[in-house]
Amino acid sequence: MTTSADTPPFATGSEPGTALVTGATGYIGGLLVPRLLDEGWTVRVLSRSEARVREHDWGARVDVVEGDVGEVQDVRRALDGVDVAYYLVHSMDGGGDLARRDRRLAEGFAGAAAVAGVDRIVYLGGLHPEGADLSVHLASRVEVGEVFLESPVPAAVLQAAVVLGDGSVSFDMLRYLTERLPVMIAPKWLRNRIQPIAVDDALHYLVGAARLPAEVNRSFDIGGPEVLTYEQMIQRFAAVTGLRRRVVLGVPVLTPWLASHWVGLVTPVPEDVAKPLVGSLVHEVVRREHDLDELVGLPDGGLVGFDDAVRRAMRGTRPDHALRDVLTVTAATVASAGLGTLATQPDSRWYRSLDLPSWQPPKLAFPLVWTPLYLDIAATSIATLTRLEDEGRIEEAAQYRRALWTNLVLNTGWSVVFWRVRRPALAAGEAVVLAASSADLARRAGAAGGRARWALLPYAAWTAFAAVLSTAIARRNR
Template sequence: MERDDTREGLHCLVTGATGYIGGRLVPELLVAGHRVRCLARSPDRLRDHPWANHAEVLGGDVTDAGSVARALEGVDVAYYLVHSMSSGKDFEETDRRAARIFAEQARAAGVRRIVHLSGLTPAGVPEDGLSPHLRSRAEVARILLDSGVPATVLRAAVVIGSGSASFEMLRYLTERLPVMVTPSWVRTRIQPVAVRDVLGALVGSARMPSHISRTFDVGGPDVLTYRQMMLRYATVAGLPRRVVLSLPFLTPGLSSHWVGLVTPVPASLARPLTESLRHEVVCHEHDISRYVAGPPAGPTGFDDAVRLALRRVREARVSTRWSSASVPGAPSDPLPTDPGWAGGSLYDDQRELAVDAPPGALWRVIEGIGGDNGWYSFPLAWAVRGCLDRLAGGVGLRRGRRDAAHLRVGDSLDFWRVEEIEPGRLLRLRAEMRLPGLAWLEMRVSTGADGRTRYRQRALFHPRGLLGQAYWWSVSPFHAIVFGGMARNIARAAASKAACAPGRAPAA
């Protein structure tokens, strides 16, 4: 991990490290040369982060003064990145109490600076006119600024990055609805900001001059209505142009239920998001640039932020790189601890069987799949799918395979391509037939706790737009025949090969 050693690193505490921003901030602080301690109610949730072995993790809660005091010992900069997203009656009091405890303990511990990420509030709107969550965020910011510790409060509107609740709501609404009847808040002007720019401002704030204690607005270069954001998302994602109609009578409560129905974003989370969209949230100053260096190419535009959020969903959601990575991917990438509904839809058909054959025999069957050997399931269905693909301008099944027994990364295999191969363990194929989305077929060999060979098969599909959703649900009734039969027949073929191997008697 490369570090910036031009100046001595600071000791930073990050609260909310299990959240969207916190989980992405920690590796950025580490790369900048700082030492990082995390305070989390559920430390186990941080185990799968690529940076887990590079940061100190303490269990505790920001509403418990004792655990906050212990976490702040020896800390130079304290990042306060917690905020309740519940809709219960007491969430404002909980946020208020937690902020006061944190402010008091930071002052007692001699912390040099508090850094907080808050919500951008509209100019000229009194606090009692704000949504409950924006009002609470404004109050928390005020408590931290009044703590007696120099504080930097960054105020952002919609953060664009895979895993951000605001971005995921935008993603699903746009992808799933070619024609949208929407609430009036789609006409609200918003200044979205890329997550990488937010993280850059947070990291840079650690070294802000000690006499600075104030709020800063952070936003990207584009000011758009929510409707414009949906239309531009569709363009970047390669979707047909969307039709967006607004209805003024859809209240925030109805809007949240509508979002919960159309998208996997929970209604309890959608409500504070939609309530906040009633207000115009546009930056009124860009003073942060006086103290924190921005990206060399300037602030990230909306279209580029969306591209960054979409570009690696395939690798992050399908591959296993997170389990062995030592450094994080780009800030816009999904993380293993993001909610299950984040990162776009990924449909998954899994099959697992015990195989009466040694792992080597099973692997030989897997590596020999396709071409003249076929796909071990419903040959007519595969032939028809190949013909339909050729009629649609695709490659069909005519490519066969390069070698009858062996595969390597990049090989074409009928209408698939070998994306990854670990000899004896894993074969992952990426579909190259014409599809309204991205598809993979993954086959694994392992040995179970009982010593028996196990075969695991996964068919994955990442749909593009409503057509992709319709495609998956139209073919899913046949998966038991096609993919279920494939798994069973591969297991039988491996058992047959093992039984007929030299030195072994055929199975009875």
């Protein structure tokens, strides 16, 4: 077949019919549906929640079949009368036997598509090198593609690497690593070559694949016009977004398992999602052929370069303040701890003259308890502020920040009032206020959700105990 990339052979073929999109509430699916509608397709989606579908701008323009892709009857209802079926379902949580589960779902979908007389299945998989020892996740995506290619229904299996777009998990990982780490330790495989693709170009290929000739049953590599290493993508992202050049320090050994923990800690990408993404970076993922360009034509204006794709993706995004939060919260917590330590005088003659309750902990207990508590305050507050800001809960983040500053001032103030001003009664009153502030701070961290939701409870409990102790000392020393 020798046709111009600008004039695909089927451009004057049959009119668009009915397309089923699974995974329509996901990132790619949510962008694909309006593209198909604009091309004249009647779109049906299979979703477990019709209400969630209707929340989208295009929600009122599609037919919704409420059901689960794992239930054969639901899939059959969804595929009835469908011409093209998009399968955009991937297991990213790592739960259970991922490969077996994905294979079972794909086999059920392919079988139902054959019974329903579907003309084509379109699947978006992962770009990968031939013959490589792939990660479990990437190998599973390859296997799902093979299931569709071996089914009676013609399939187009599109294979992409990093998709550049706001909302793409692989792009989010690149963005937050770059924004939050001016200096980073990177494994040597971050110098492997990758061919990223702008999300608009990926959607162009997905829409075009729906109208491939019936005899086409194969996989296609898709990618943008540039091949870069992950480290080069980090530096290019920094340059485009006005950040300073990042310092990337290579280390000989950093397993994907360890790297995924690191990504989960530094970025809002969950660890169980980061693991398959990191596992795919171990390999060089570059297009080996450009056949789909010939069959569906290139996008108007050609493929989007990396820099332009980043600019488009970052247009309208909220600024990330995680690095600012790390610096300010750490500085404030260290200052509070340092000033409180300087004010403390446990060996003073005045303190030794006080009548202390018999249940007061020994002097050694206080630094042993306060050191991890200050670390807890800093780590939990950074995680909480980052989570709130990532989720767009800006007012909650501002309220938490004010509550934190108030709490740290009260924390330091108690040491000054008790040890320097030597007013036990006044210090007892402030200790009660500090305990209430600490309980409120713990409540706010809990309301933010995430792993740190209960992390400040020990701090709240200890300040409550300190308030009781401080009150008892005040009563004994009127």
